[in-house]
Amino acid sequence: MKILVAPLNWGLGHASRCVPLVHRFLEEGHEVILGGDGESLTLLRKHFPKLRYVYLAPLHLRYSKGSRQVGAMLRAIPRLVWWSIKDHAILKSVLREEHIDQIVSDNRFGLYIHRQSSSKPPVETVYITHQLHIMLPKGWKWLEPLAARLHARIYTRYNKVWVPDFADPVKNLSGELGHPASLAADIEYIKPLSRLTPTDKIADYEVVAVLSGLEPQRTLLEKELLARYQDTTLSVLIVQGLINRPNTRIKRGKITIVPHMDDTELTAALTGAKHIIARSGYSTIMDLNALGLLSPNSPDTYPLIELIPTPGQPEQEYLAARFSEKNAENC
Secondary structure (H helix, E strand, O other): OEEEEEEOOOOOHHHHHHHHHHHHHHHOOOEEEEEEOHHHHHHHHHHOOOOOEEEOOOOOOOOOOOOOOHHHHHHHHHHHHHHHHHHHHHHHHHHHHOOOOEEEEEOOOOOOOOOOOOOOOOOEEEEEOOOOOOOOOOOOHHHHHHHHHHHHHHHOOOOEEEEOOOOOOOOOOOOOOOOOOOOOOOEEEOOOOOOOOOOOOOOOOOEEEEOOOOOOHHHHHHHHHHHHOOOOOOOEEEEOOOOOOOOOOEEEOOEEEEOOOOHHHHHHHHHHOOEEEEEOOHHHHHHHHHOOOOOOOOOOOOOEEEEEOOOOOHHHHHHHHHHHHHHHHHO
């Protein structure tokens, strides 16, 4: 089969979790074409430099500097609608050039197909999401059923919906996000996806901070951490999550700053850390889970995990609270 894999460009998490999928498709003998824009496409191309790729509609979003993102998200709605329309138009253009057997869209709303001619082989469309239940900020909770219906209108246009999580209601990672009380479509739980695999190699950093997400909140957290550790005696690594920057290292006292790391380096750094700091995005949760770091059985042998939600992002606030409670129970 010829498969187009296209993640949303909203931080690096959507692209990151597509990496193991692409590996799986290639191992099964399929031809894979990468699709996307911005840093998410850059990340996929770094992992798979020999694969063909197509540029899809660019999406440039920013958070606000404050603790609430409602205004920023409301202002983004017209842009998201227009972006989805452009994505859909580009997809139709791509399909006119060549036949693709399967489209795997990680939260790109416009990569569905309206009507398929009976004279052509059908194209299977797959939508990946961990947010079947859309969480909204306090004061807006009454709109959550409407948000869920609007999202369902998007993903029910696809032939399949994949949730990267366990189906087990106890074992799952996404909680209410991926396991709502009612569903608008048949859902396939494909287990968590992570590009990281456990290793025996350990890097010598006591504190490892992995940054991600939209600006300016990514930069604000970086500044906060630099101030926190400016006089530290601990060895600190800050991974900025800037995939398009040259991979140079900056030293500030005991702090080492790198724009990004390959999977092997990052795994070694996280495995050896006594204290891990990261945003509580779902892809980060899956990475920590894949390395066996998320739910400690003994506080003496497992690192302290400090999950910091992006201010005003209810999904991350929920996941941070969920896993803080799990860790407290297991300590």
